[in-house]
Amino acid sequence: MSGKCRSAPVLETERLRLRQFTKDDFSPYLAIVGDPDVMRHFGGVGMSAEECWRRMAASTGQWPMIGIGGWAVERLSDGKLVGTLSLFNAWRDLQPDFGDTPEMGWIFATEVHGQGIAGEACRAVLGWAERTLRPTPIWAIIAPANEPSLRLAERLGFEQVGESVYHDEPTLVLQRPAWG
Numbered sequence: 001m002s003g004k005c006r007s008a009p010v011l012e013t014e015r016l017r018l019r020q021f022t023k024d025d026f027s028p029y030l031a032i033v034g035d036p037d038v039m040r041h042f043g044g045v046g047m048s049a050e051e052c053w054r055r056m057a058a059s060t061g062q063w064p065m066i067g068i069g070g071w072a073v074e075r076l077s078d079g080k081l082v083g084t085l086s087l088f089n090a091w092r093d094l095q096p097d098f099g100d101t102p103e104m105g106w107i108f109a110t111e112v113h114g115q116g117i118a119g120e121a122c123r124a125v126l127g128w129a130e131r132t133l134r135p136t137p138i139w140a141i142i143a144p145a146n147e148p149s150l151r152l153a154e155r156l157g158f159e160q161v162g163e164s165v166y167h168d169e170p171t172l173v174l175q176r177p178a179w180g
Helices: 023-033 049-066 117-132 147-155
Strands: 016-019 070-075 081-088 103-108 138-142 159-166 169-176
Touching: 016 117, 023 049, 023 081, 023 103, 049 070, 049 081, 070 117, 081 117, 103 117, 117 147, 138 147
Parallel strands: 103 138
Antiparallel strands: 016 070, 070 081, 081 103, 138 169, 159 169
């Protein structure tokens, strides 16, 4: 990746601010990813506090290492953390191999599902990527039953390129072609 960003740049949309995670985000983030309804397509159970902390630290730590990482997504109207969105590299054991190209992932609180919040945040990140990174394909993995995320991915320009099994669960592999 570019290596230009040492921390998450602040991105603002009409309703959202995407920013670097802070320690104060831990409890609200755990409330989101600890919710079994939110995580039903990610193994079906909520994350533990330890798992949540590691994911939050990884989202933050990838920025200085590879120039991409995660954003905390907060609602502008009240400053509440409503989700997370990342461009990252997880070095997943999947085929096709993603190599050094980024993967995109998003998780949002149930209270904002169906409001276009995830799409708004994703479009902001993709716009940033197109302005900042060299043209590159972007990967995503989505559970076949996660129809809302599959519809969003399609609207964002992702296309299914394969099927795999990840953590013993069927997984669709999608790719958004390089821009430019």
